[in-house]
Amino acid sequence: MSKMIGAATGQAGINRRDVLRSASATAATAVLISAVKAAFPSGAYAQSPRLEKEQLKFGFIKLTDCAPVLIAQDKGFFEDEGLFVTVEAQANWKVLLDRVIGGELDGAHMLPGQAIGATIGFGTQAEVVAPFAMGLNTLAVTVSNDVWAAMKKHIPHQGGKPVHPIKADALKPVVEQYKVAGRKFNMGMVFPTSTHNYELRYWLAAGGLHPGFYSPSDISGQIGADVLISVTPPPQMPATLESGTIHGYCVGEPWNQQAVFKGIGVPVVTAYHIWNRTPEKVFGMRRDFADRNPNTTLAITKALVRAAMWLDEGNGRNRPEAAKIFSKREYIGADYDVIVGPITGVYQYEKGDTRPLPQFNIYFKDNASYPYYGDAVWYLTQMRRWGQIAEAKPDAWYLDTAKKVYLPNVYLQAAKALIAEGKASAPDFPMTSDGFHGEQGGFIDGVAFDARQPNAYLGKFQIGLKGSDTVRS
């Protein structure tokens, strides 16, 4: 334990040195800073920076939350920055992360938990940084038709339709029936450090269902679980549900809507209802790539910010066009009809039960693309809550780790450059933010989150590790 603290403070030391070095010593960064400074009076920034690397390859998973990458590519925002980018769909999250770490991909649409997990050494160890957040919400929990039929009895109805948000309290009696019958209740999510894993767990635990712990010797994440959660790649979710291997899943779009279209399942709750600003994905790249190529990193961030702005422009008037772009086979490739609903803020829960849900995808509004340190801390608290971080850590460790992974300063630099070029306006950006929100609400269980006090936050939960708890297995 004391060793851990020692290591943690050591890291903090490195952090400070890093900051110092990047501010003054490193020649490349000096070039960057002078370039940004030069930009302000003239606005001629676009012609001046020397990009260290111009030909790039980015990875993505076929999900609508990778939108900024695809839009920056398709609308030519990368090319405007002088970047020649190839985007390539990856088979699954593991392959994507390994290829970023191995250098085959220069950057990728990534789960925040992957970037954070890699940096703290849960799973593959490598330092990954995120200068851009890929938006809010965009995921949902879907259950099979049978489970839905059983759940429905426990959900209050109004006007013949179930009242949302639906809590896992309604699922609890169903899971208990399964237990009595000696059957396991299985659910799918996409990756051990995925947003989907943590949101699904949050939702279940808020309804009194234990989603299971991880321990250093047992990384199945099913220790003491009421609901057994395991990994299934997103595109295979509907097929796995249909075959009966799992009884529900938590995944991004279009895979929940596809369950409705195929008539095999019903989405019961979306990320917006679990936490009204669930930070969904990030743009991740290796730390040494970002360090060696600061101008390129800045240019990438600028292009992504422009793409996010385009996606939210004019109250989402570009969204139908975006859905058309996504349905190209080299991008997401699912049918336009399946993609367009959630993208344009209309969500179909069941056939005949379609409701407006404008908050389902937010890419830019409300600083959705700004990488808050606080968001990274939230992921770290959830990793600790479920035992992926096996031992207690001091609050400072949480903050330092968040600062190692998220790069809000690069984001703000990109914003300033865009403002100077006249492509963006200052009020749209959190120009004075220190990377923290202050106390946040909007969770389904009403528990408030303050990123500066992660341990106190963990103490508020009934189910989950807190304090110096450890999992025995």
Added chain:
Amino acid sequence: MERVLSMFGSITTGDPREWLRALWFGLGVPVLAIALFLVVWAAGAARVQTSLGAVPGPMQVLAQARNLLEDHAAERAKRAQFYERQEARNAKRVAEDPKAQVKVHRWTGKPTFVDQISTSLKTVFTGFLLATLVAVPLGILCGSSRVVQAALNPIIQVFRPVSPLAWLPIVTLIVSAVYVTSDTAWFEKSFLVSAITVTLCSLWPTLINTGLGVSSIDRDLVNVGRVLKLSWYTKVFKVVLPSALPLIFTGMRLSLGVGWMVLIAAEMLAQNPGLGKFVWDEFQNGSQDSLGRIMVAVLTIGIIGFLLDRLMVALQSAFTHGATR
């Protein structure tokens, strides 16, 4: 093929009845069988409902094939524009600053179906070439020395049946660790991973057949060589190789077939932008057109596999024609 050849053979004999028979077996039966297959496919496919809609019949698959080719043409046009834009950009840069270093960047668009076919072919031939370079010399050693044969036999027997999917993670990790890519690298890592996996799986038929070919050389020939006191080099190239060649080619033919099958599986997981990745991407797309496109790929894979086999047969007869067996 043999039947068609015998058909020509019978022309020279001049018996019209023989000739008609040959035509019937060489052309009539296969055409009828294909027609029957298409009818059964068209009738059966519509009845099978998947979650992506009905299984596409021959006409839908044909339409998808046409789409893919049109897509290829459209993408080529975009590529031309891309290079034009780049040229204009570079010209402007040089005009602003004559000392500016300008680079021409590779096309960044998606690989088309045609590109994916050519990537797969390049990968399979690279893997196959590597396999042949390793397997033939090893096979000759195996065939000419009982010690080497006894030593290698257990290793060969153990590794021969290993599936490409088992090799892949190991190859991926080793290539990632050993091969450092830069902007100017010759190969993509994914290309190397796929090619090496093909090598590992397609090595064995050539190795075993070469060994067999060498060990079953006519003893008289070997003895003559000994009497003439031929040098090692002459012995290998004048005696051993010519007589083992038919079996070496048989092995290589099998190897290329195995390699082609393995490649598709390897590409699905290694992300090498070939036909395997095309199939996997379409599976993940899950659109109404996906099944049709996957079937286009399946047929393409089959036809290319068949052509590769014919190619090896042609090479075999070209090289071993008239050689003593």
